[in-house]
Amino acid sequence: MLKGIITLLIFQFIGECISKLFSLLVPGAVIGMILLLVFLIIRKKSFHSLDTTVSFFLKYLPLLFIPAAMGIITQVDTISKEFLAISISLFIGTVLSLAISAKLLDYFANKESVKNEF
Known part of the structure; x- marks a missing residue:
């Protein structure tokens, strides 16, 4: 699960950097999720720790x-x-x-x- 959290945070960090670097109006978290989507499409599958992390976060999504x-x-x-x-x-x-x-x-x-x- 730690590997999944780190993966999500890395993509969010990259997205935030791109957003700040180019002064985009799109939030960095959105850019990070698009980059994660592209990464998973290129990879053609996910990995277990990411699936576990996402499932855990989805259980608590209404709190957001x-x-x-x-x-x-x-x-x-x-x-x-x-x-x-x-x-x-x-x-x-x-x-x-x-x-x-x-x-x-x-x-x-x-x-x-x-x-x-x-």
Whole structure:
């Protein structure tokens, strides 16, 4: 599990360095996770300690939403002023993510069925 935690921290560190070095608006943690994704795609598989660490963190994922919820409570005035814009962007983002997810699922399902035919 220690190897998995160290792997996650290394990729986050690299992402933070890239974000600060190039003054990007994207958070370093997001860049680090994209780099981890690219690493795992190139490697074509994960390793046990990373899987164990991720499973452990996923069990406690709901706890990470508590600070975000508290932030929303403290910004009630701003949210009420911009309610229409926030609602429209949430609706459009939800519809787009559902559509893209459905297309990807359809693509991978068709790819798998073609693979099984041969």
